[in-house]
Amino acid sequence: MLESLKKLWGGILRKIDEGYGEEAVGLCRELIREKSPSGREAEVASLISGSMRKLGYDRVEIDEVGNVLGIIGGGEEISPIILFDGHMDTVGEGLLSNWRYDPYSAAIADGVIYGRGASDMKAGLAAMIVACPLIKEHLHNGRESIAMACVVHEEDCEGFGVKKIIERYGRPKYVILGEATNLTLAIGHRGRVELEIETKGRTAHGSNPGEGVNAIYRMIPVIQRIKAEEEAQLHPFLGYSSKSVNRIWCSPDEAPVVPDSCTMVLDRRILLGETRQSILSEGLRYLGDIDGEARIARRRITCYTGYSEVVEQFFPAWMLSPGDKIVETVRALLRFALKRDISISKWSFSTDGAYTAGVEGIPTIGFGPGEERHAHTPEDQVRKSDILEALKGYAALAIGLKGDGIK
Numbered sequence: 001m002l003e004s005l006k007k008l009w010g011g012i013l014r015k016i017d018e019g020y021g022e023e024a025v026g027l028c029r030e031l032i033r034e035k036s037p038s039g040r041e042a043e044v045a046s047l048i049s050g051s052m053r054k055l056g057y058d059r060v061e062i063d064e065v066g067n068v069l070g071i072i073g074g075g076e077e078i079s080p081i082i083l084f085d086g087h088m089d090t091v092g093e094g095l096l097s098n099w100r101y102d103p104y105s106a107a108i109a110d111g112v113i114y115g116r117g118a119s120d121m122k123a124g125l126a127a128m129i130v131a132c133p134l135i136k137e138h139l140h141n142g143r144e145s146i147a148m149a150c151v152v153h154e155e156d157c158e159g160f161g162v163k164k165i166i167e168r169y170g171r172p173k174y175v176i177l178g179e180a181t182n183l184t185l186a187i188g189h190r191g192r193v194e195l196e197i198e199t200k201g202r203t204a205h206g207s208n209p210g211e212g213v214n215a216i217y218r219m220i221p222v223i224q225r226i227k228a229e230e231e232a233q234l235h236p237f238l239g240y241s242s243k244s245v246n247r248i249w250c251s252p253d254e255a256p257v258v259p260d261s262c263t264m265v266l267d268r269r270i271l272l273g274e275t276r277q278s279i280l281s282e283g284l285r286y287l288g289d290i291d292g293e294a295r296i297a298r299r300r301i302t303c304y305t306g307y308s309e310v311v312e313q314f315f316p317a318w319m320l321s322p323g324d325k326i327v328e329t330v331r332a333l334l335r336f337a338l339k340r341d342i343s344i345s346k347w348s349f350s351t352d353g354a355y356t357a358g359v360e361g362i363p364t365i366g367f368g369p370g371e372e373r374h375a376h377t378p379e380d381q382v383r384k385s386d387i388l389e390a391l392k393g394y395a396a397l398a399i400g401l402k403g404d405g406i407k
Contacts (some may be wrong), residue, residue, distance in 0.1 A: 188319025
């Protein structure tokens with residue numbers, strides 16, 4: 001794998017210097033300028049599909065949920081050797097007064113690009129989109145291919161978009177996630193579950209509360225039990241599990257009515273081995289003898305294409321062993337391309353790897369420009385130089401992991 005890379009590397013660097021590098025930086029800025037909150041990625045999808053065609057992708061398709069898939073090589077039936085994966089959606093910008101620059105201006109200052117999605121993850125997306133065509137002339141014309149998946153709804157339902165890609169096009173040999181890693185090699189993260197706990201009571205008129213049973217009052221000891229339980233599980237690499245009550249509502253939601261239902265959402269970050277059943281048992285423990293129920297939340301995802309689906313909010317933890325062959329191979333390829341040692345890391349947040357690795361068991365690694373600490377903040381930013389380094393890294397991985405399909 002490394003030998004193939006060494007033979008071709010001089011030509012790849014020339015292409016980057018002669019225009020592909022600036023193409024990646026320019027595309028990143030264009031992507032930032034287009035707002036793309038979850039469910040409203042249409043304009044970014046159009047921009048990306050146009051860029052892919054201009055860059056020479058052999059096939060560009062937009063599926064029923066709005067994912068954009070670009071394919072290099074392959075025939076009519078395609079199961080890619082490598083699937084590059086990045087999401088098109090971002091979170092909102094929040095209060096504009098908190099931003100140093102307009103979050104959709106893609107302003108540049110001292111070699112840094114600022115804007116919503118710069119780190120999470122329009123820089124990584126742009127670098128991956130531009131990297132794939134760099135090796136096009138070196139691919140055989142058989143059925144083997146590499147693919148670039150630009151997916152929808154990752155921010156509110158990680159794995160949703162890439163699941164649709166894999167179901168339609170087949171299981172890749174490797175998945176490369178372009179989420180921000182500060183150009184380190186990420187090999188896993190904790191999982192995420194939205195656990196709903198509901199307490200039940202009995203309605204009454206607000207003028208006669210004693211005739212009802214207030215479900216909000218019944219929720220108070222449940223929250224107190226959650227808060228009092230400070231002990232968390234520890235994984236030596238992934239870190240501590242965690243929990244946080246992030247939402248609460250009642251029904252009927254009317255001022256003159258004693259509510260007979262109160263529901264809260266517990267954001268639970270889980271470790272390897274924690275299952276749906278173990279999380280549900282935890283919820284029932286918090287309820288104790290209080291009338292109510294615990295369940296994994298189900299959320300309706302509505303795509304910009306009009307497609308709609310209810311999806312369970314359970315996203316498992318995953319990790320590769322630092323000693324796995326794929327990890328050692330990727331480190332060697334990146335070390336050659338970037339001329340430095342490559343640190344092993346993990347994400348604190350959840351990614352599409354929860355599906356590709358956590359559910360499907362596909363060898364999945366993460367490498368991307370930008371720092372996780374800037375994601376979802378008014379300091380969202382990425383260094384231009386990191387986009388160029390990421391571009392080199394992705395090209396090296398495409399060549400090295402493709403291996404037997406390289407001339």
